[in-house]
Amino acid sequence: MNRFTRSRTTLGVVVTALLVAGSGTPVEAVEAAGKYPAGCPWMDAHKTADQRAKLLLQHATLDQKLRWLDEQAANSPAQTSFSGVTYPVQVPCTPTVVYTDGPDYVRGSAGVTVFPAQLALAASWDDKLAYTKGKTQADEAFRSGKNVILAPGISSSRTPLAGRTPEYLGEDSLLSGNLAAAGINGLQLGNKNAPVMAVVKHYVANEQELDRQTSSSVIDGRTLREVYNQPFAIAVAKGAPGGIMCSYNQINGAYACENPILNNLLKGDTGFDGYVTSDFGAVHSTGPSLTNGLDQELNRPRFYTPATIAAALDAGQVSAAQIDGAAFRVVRAYIAAGLFDHPLPATPSTSASTPQNKAVAQSVAEQGSVLLKNDGATLPLSGKSKTVAVIGQTASNTPTNGVSAGTICAEGRDNSAACPNPVAPLDAITARAATAGTTVTYNNGADPAAAAATAASADVAVVFGYAKQGEFADRTTLALDGNGDALIAAVAAANPNTVVVLETGTATTMPWLANVKSVVEAWYPGDQQGTALARLLYGDTDFSGRLPMTFPKSLADIPTNTPAQYPGTFSDGSTTRPAGTSEIRQVKYTEGLKVGYKWYDAQGIEPLYPFGYGLSYTSFGYQNVRVAPPVKGTVSVSFDVRNTGSRAGTATPQLYLTLPAATGEPGKRLVGYAKVSLKPGQSTRVRLTIDAASPDHPLGFYNTATHAWDVAPGTYGVQAGASSRDLPLSGSFTVS
Numbered sequence: 160m161n162r163f164t165r166s167r168t169t170l171g172v173v174v175t176a177l178l179v180a181g182s183g184t185p186v187e188a189v190e191a192a193g194k195y196p197a198g199c200p201w202m203d204a205h206k207t208a209d210q211r212a213k214l215l216l217q218h219a220t221l222d223q224k225l226r227w228l229d230e231q232a233a234n235s236p237a238q239t240s241f242s243g244v245t246y247p248v249q250v251p252c253t254p255t256v257v258y259t260d261g262p263d264y265v266r267g268s269a270g271v272t273v274f275p276a277q278l279a280l281a282a283s284w285d286d287k288l289a290y291t292k293g294k295t296q297a298d299e300a301f302r303s304g305k306n307v308i309l310a311p312g313i314s315s316s317r318t319p320l321a322g323r324t325p326e327y328l329g330e331d332s333l334l335s336g337n338l339a340a341a342g343i344n345g346l347q348l349g350n351k352n353a354p355v356m357a358v359v360k361h362y363v364a365n366e367q368e369l370d371r372q373t374s375s376s377v378i379d380g381r382t383l384r385e386v387y388n389q390p391f392a393i394a395v396a397k398g399a400p401g402g403i404m405c406s407y408n409q410i411n412g413a414y415a416c417e418n419p420i421l422n423n424l425l426k427g428d429t430g431f432d433g434y435v436t437s438d439f440g441a442v443h444s445t446g447p448s449l450t451n452g453l454d455q456e457l458n459r460p461r462f463y464t465p466a467t468i469a470a471a472l473d474a475g476q477v478s479a480a481q482i483d484g485a486a487f488r489v490v491r492a493y494i495a496a497g498l499f500d501h502p503l504p505a506t507p508s509t510s511a512s513t514p515q516n517k518a519v520a521q522s523v524a525e526q527g528s529v530l531l532k533n534d535g536a537t538l539p540l541s542g543k544s545k546t547v548a549v550i551g552q553t554a555s556n557t558p559t560n561g562v563s564a565g566t567i568c569a570e571g572r573d574n575s576a577a578c579p580n581p582v583a584p585l586d587a588i589t590a591r592a593a594t595a596g597t598t599v600t601y602n603n604g605a606d607p608a609a610a611a612a613t614a615a616s617a618d619v620a621v622v623f624g625y626a627k628q629g630e631f632a633d634r635t636t637l638a639l640d641g642n643g644d645a646l647i648a649a650v651a652a653a654n655p656n657t658v659v660v661l662e663t664g665t666a667t668t669m670p671w672l673a674n675v676k677s678v679v680e681a682w683y684p685g686d687q688q689g690t691a692l693a694r695l696l697y698g699d700t701d702f703s704g705r706l707p708m709t710f711p712k713s714l715a716d717i718p719t720n721t722p723a724q725y726p727g728t729f730s731d732g733s734t735t736r737p738a739g740t741s742e743i744r745q746v747k748y749t750e751g752l753k754v755g756y757k758w759y760d761a762q763g764i765e766p767l768y769p770f771g772y773g774l775s776y777t778s779f780g781y782q783n784v785r786v787a788p789p790v791k792g793t794v795s796v797s798f799d800v801r802n803t804g805s806r807a808g809t810a811t812p813q814l815y816l817t818l819p820a821a822t823g824e825p826g827k828r829l830v831g832y833a834k835v836s837l838k839p840g841q842s843t844r845v846r847l848t849i850d851a852a853s854p855d856h857p858l859g860f861y862n863t864a865t866h867a868w869d870v871a872p873g874t875y876g877v878q879a880g881a882s883s884r885d886l887p888l889s890g891s892f893t894v895s
């Protein structure tokens with residue numbers, strides 16, 4: 160079912176007393192009467208989104224059509240001037256459309272829930288949770304007066320140094336694509352009478368902040384399709400977002416927002432039928448942008464003004480049909496999403512968060528935290544440890560050198576404003592410790608010697624390490640901020656039972672690893688972080704998170720380990736732009752398909768912690784695999800997962816496939832995963848299907864001779880188990 164037939168069904172179920180946009184008439188009255196406001200036939204909800212968009216544009220002048228090509232002009236139908244650019248009033252019965260960032264929470268709105276970073280959501284490996292988070296965030300957006308969300312974000316984590324890694328969903332295209340699709344479905348379909356539309360970002364090969372507007376991702380066609388387009392393709396096929404945002408960078412010498420791949424690859428081969436909007440300030444032209452598939456300019460009109468488009472028309476650079484096509488895609492997407500039929504509330508809420516919504520944020524923080532090490536069953540904490548020393552700035556809401564729990568709440572430019580007072584880990588651990596008969600002491604870690612003294616006088620030390628990152632800058636190291644590695648080393652030297660809680664937005668190196676008992680990666684855990692961490696540390700819930708990205712032993716091991724690959728070079732071979740030039744940095748994607756775990760597998764490099772890895776408080780056994788021979792392109796793989804430990808827990812079985820060598824695919828690829836919760840001794844049969852026809856192309860490679868996805872004959876190796884490097888089950892099947 161495509162997005163438009165699906166949303167057509169949605170439109171039939173209108174139950175609340177909402178008003179038809181701009182008409183003052185309740186939608187249900189219009190529906191009951193089978194009518195629509197006079198002069199607004201596009202408000203006939205019995206027509207398809209296609210028909211309604213066509214009707215609207217038939218009633219529009221050229222300049223009214225052009226309003227849809229700019230975000231601000233599309234937003235406010237009654238306003239006529241935007242940054243000095245003048246338009247006529249829009250046709251009647253058009254809604255107010257308000258965009259908001261972003262992946263982690265409804266940015267710029269007071270009183271909303273701050274969810275953990277998307278990377279934490281990815282670590283949950285839980286499509287249902289991604290749906291629930293999307294639905295919850297959309298609920299808060301609509302009530303806060305916003306009905307388009309610029310999210311989810313997708314990248315391929317080409318380098319762990321990339322500043323925006325926490326805004327994305329890890330390094331694997333299937334996991335990213337599935338979680339993005341589930342999130343889109345939650346955003347767009349989760350609240351039928353309070354709809355919002357999703358804009359997925361940033362398309363494409365947008366893998367670094369350094370020179371993000373003045374660099375070119377130099378990439379071959381197969382890699383572009385198999386690695387960088389692929390998670391978007393899965394999100395489009397399974398989630399049907401209304402919009403996709405093109406990115407700042409160039410791809411092979413042409414800016415993303417005027418690159419022919421928008422029409423050829425995204426709207427063409429990938430089948431995206433929504434509209435393309437630009438990143439903020441990412442448009443560089445009128446004619447080439449419109450011709451190559453950019454439908455809307457974000458924010459104020461600069462390149463898509465009535466004057467610039469008229470000039471491009473006169474010069475023969477664009478056609479009237481291209482303008483109509485862009486306007487049609489925008490209007491159709493808004494109608495299909497339900498925005499025309501469910502106006503935003505007249506008075507936006509400034510306190511949209513609810514206890515139920517905060518519980519969703521807590522759930523993401525719990526299910527997205529990954530237990531990396533737990534020697535001697537140091538965790539869970541219990542009454543046997545009479546004193547627990549909590550150490551570190553980000554454990555507390557009282558800032559030390561400007562850093563507190565809110566600093567690492569989520570990815571975000573306005574984090575401190577959005578998350579001024581999260582549930583601090585120190586407070587939640589102190590409260591939980593009291594019920595276990597434990598005393599908590601605290602040291603902010605500013606002075607490692609003082610922190611070590613606090614640690615020495617406790618039974619267990621829980622030390623927090625953090626690294627802050629986000630938009631505008633890449634990291635230059637995988638070490639912790641604020642002298643965190645030295646702090647952890649000092650604490651570990653003072654207390655043999657040291658537990659490290661990491662709050663980072665990417666992979667982290669761990670020079671102190673051998674000297675600590677336990678390590679938890681909590682990412683940026685949102686405003687319910689304390690509650691979630693206290694429950695995890697005390698074993699009130701199991702650790703079910705698994706790494707969505709590889710943790711390397713050192714930067715020397717990562718796929719992008721030459722200057723030409725990252726940060727990219729200039730014509731003189733240097734990594735510094737030649738003085739007085741505006742040369743475009745060339746970032747060579749020569750690692751090709753070897754991104755993430757595929758690089759480590761293909762090169763035989765041992766990571767610090769592999770993709771898919773994470774411990775539970777219990778243990779699991781994997782047995783009795785059966786790989787059924789292919790039937791009509793579908794292979795069924797089943798196996799038993801047993802809880803072999805003494806407490807209930809959640810396993811995340813993973814299925815990987817190795818293609819025949821002739822395909823040139825590096826290593827294995829993830830083709831399926833599940834989450835199963837089991838009581839001690841309980842066993843379950845996990846069934847995963849590999850469907851050659853699915854948009855994931857699990858068996859496929861991009862054949863550069865035929866310019867199409869292809870499946871090679873030969874033997875396909877199947878492996879299943881607990882992580883990309885712990886795969887006790889294996890089998891194979893043959894494609895003839």
Ligand code: BGC
Nearest residue numbers: 260261309360361438439630
């Ligand atoms: C970011 C986008 C964001 C936009 C609007 C840009 O700087 O790259 O992700 O959606 O701003 O806030």
